Amino acid sequence: MTESQNRRPTLAELPQLRRRQVLAGFAGVGALAVAGMPFAASAAGGALRIAANANPSSLDPATGGAGSDHVFLYNFYDTLVDWDYATLAPLPGLATSWEFTDPQTLVFQLREGVTFHDGSPFDAEAVKFNLDRNRTANLSNIKKDVANIAEVIVDGPHQVTxxxxxPDTALPLILSDRAGMMIAPSSVGNDPETRADRAPIGxxxxxxxxxxxxxxxxGKANPDHWREGIPRVDTLDMHIIPDGATALRAVQSGQAEIAYQISERQKTLIEKMPNLQLAFGPTLYVYQMYLNSARGPLQDERVRKAMMLAIDRDAWVLATQAGVGEPAYMNLPKAHWAWSEKAAKQVTYDLDRAKAYMKEAGLEGGIDLDFRGYPDQASVQRAEVVLEQLGKIGVRGKFTNGPIAETSGLYFGTEKQGDVLLSAWTGxxxxxLTYALLYSESSYYNAGRVKPPAGYDQAIQDSRSTNDQAERAEALGRAQELAMGAAMNIPLSIRYEVDALSSKVEGYKPNLLGKPKFRDAGLT
Structure with a gap:
């Protein structure tokens, strides 16, 4: 069955989405839009200046390690598959259509007439180079994403099998992420082991x-982009401004046109400013504590469970997000089709049980942990709330803070610095793919490279062996219940998108993934 069409899907055409996902997605279109923003087409022109909240870890999709990279990567690379902003349903990208001819064969038809920025052709050979590089190159951080691809076959100039x-029914959407971002083979000398970290050509x-x-x-506009009228500006400058309050002031003062992912606490302030527009809506972005379960007391599941149960998530949302968001009881929001009640029951607030776990582990007197985080004001505030809540069960420590890309690299990479990283999963x-990347033994984001509980890997595979949404949700629920039951990470809350836009911006649309794309943004 062909999985894509050259237009947005209608409600009737999304039968596999649960009713609550569809309603949340389409009802959220109003929230995801920008209040008062015109969406009429306008000629490209001008310089779009963005206040970006992190320095990239890399501009090579295969080698980066920070979720914040995507906002940069989307500017320079197209993906084989795109997604609907409101529902994340798959849509055509560099592939115009795809079909599972049998459970273990996926055929892509590719868009014709597309060239890379250096003039080299985008074709089936380029797709094969990228997918083989992503799944086999030593430099690749995304092998897990495409682990089920055994062979890439070029059937013709614009067809790949x-x-x-x-079986892997999740693969089309996986190819809307890093693994589906196509770099020009010529940009790395047709050598899959050459890095394009600082020289992106897509x-x-x-x-x-x-x-x-x-x-x-x-960046500058690609005049030959295959999407008509895209981009709508001449140049794009992404200024690295990690502090959200400073980013907001940059838009207020006219030094930037868009500041994205700023603190939820700024929402009311933006609404009161006559020269600003607010972009606002739910996302898959989850604030959480990553635990290195191979280090010290965190090797004991009882300690991790105690920490899980010691977090009052309602109080956390009020203290750190001014109530704008929702408590996270797993790695997805409640409106998502794969939400699991059983998994959520593993993540409660129960200080008595938490203290009992610490006593059972022989650590009633408490422990000291090495916490890592980020230096911006909002992150520091989140760290203070975490330490205050964990302190009630004797978990102590102090935070070492640094830039997102650097701190994340030291925590997840070969250095393995820190016991706990207070960060987020960006969805x-x-x-x-979220579950596989967070908890599989070989995943980059499983800092201790510890084995998940028995049955976890099978549950992930079961979720990819069917197209039936209910069957997928059941399998994913099993995986999440196992991960939460072992307290492999500690989810805290769901972040809402809060973006400040100059009144000159039009056409910008935030999305449910919570990672902005700027291709539609224009200036009046």
Missing amino acids: LKLSA TGPFSFVSWTDGEKVA RPDPS
């Missing part, structure tokens, strides 16, 4: 101009 080692709406570390990433279009 993927032979799978196991087919995206902008071509790369420069990257000054910690200051700015710049993926398909929840099976």
Whole structure:
């Protein structure tokens, strides 16, 4: 069955989405839109300046390690599959259509007439190069994403067949993420082991101009982009401003046109400013504590469970998000089709049980942990709330803070610095990819590279062996229940998108994934 069409899906055409997901997605379109913003087409022109909240870890989709990279990568790369902003349903991208001809064979038809920024052709050979590089190159951080691809076959100039080692119905949406971002093979000398960390050449709406570390990433319009009228500005400058309050002031003062993912506490302030527009809506972005379960007392599941139960998530949302958001009882929001009541029951607030777990572990006197985090004001405040709540069960420590890309790299990479990282999971279009990346033994984001509970990997595979949404949700629920039962990570809350826009911006649309794309943004 062909999985995509050249337009947005209607409600009737999304039968596999549960009613609550569809209602949440389409009812949320109003919230995801920008209040008072015109959406009429306008000619491209001007410089769009963005206040970005993190320096990239890399501009090579295969080598980066920070979820905050996506907002940069989307500018320079197109993906094989795109997604609907409101529902994350798959849509055509560089692939115009795809079909599972059998459970382990996926055939893609590719868009014709597309070229990379250096003039080289986008074709089936380029797709094969990218997918083989992503799944086999030593430099690749995304092998897990495409682990089920056994072979990539070029059938013709614009057709590719993927032979799978196991059925994987999640693969089209997985190819809307890093694994589906196509780099020009010529940009790395056709060598899969050559990195494109600082020299991105894709087919995206902008071509790369420069990257000054910690200051700015710049791009210019790709005049030959295959989407008509995209992009709508001449240049894109992404200024690195980690502090949300400073980013908001940049938009207020006219030094930037968009500041994204700023603190939820700023929502009311933005609404009161006559020269600003607010972009607001739910996302898959989950604030959470990553635990290195291979270190010290965190090797004991009882300690991790105690920490899980010691968090008062309602109080957390009020204290850190001014009530704008929702408590997180798993790695998805309640409105998501894969939400699991059984998994959520593992994540409660119960100080008495938490203290009992610490006593059972022989650690009634408490423990000291090495916490890692980020230096912006909102992150520091979140750290203070975490330490205050965990202190009630004798879990103590102090935070070492640093830039997002650097701190995340030291925690998840070979250095393995820190016991706990207070950060976030920024979401993926398909929840099976979220779970696999967070908890699978070989995953980059499983800092201790510890084995998940028995049955976890099978549950993930079961979720990818069917197209039936209810069957997928049941399997994903089993996986999440196992991960939460072992307290492999500690979810805290769901973040809502809060973006401040200049009154000059039109056409910008936030999305449910919570990772902005700027290709539609224009200036009046």
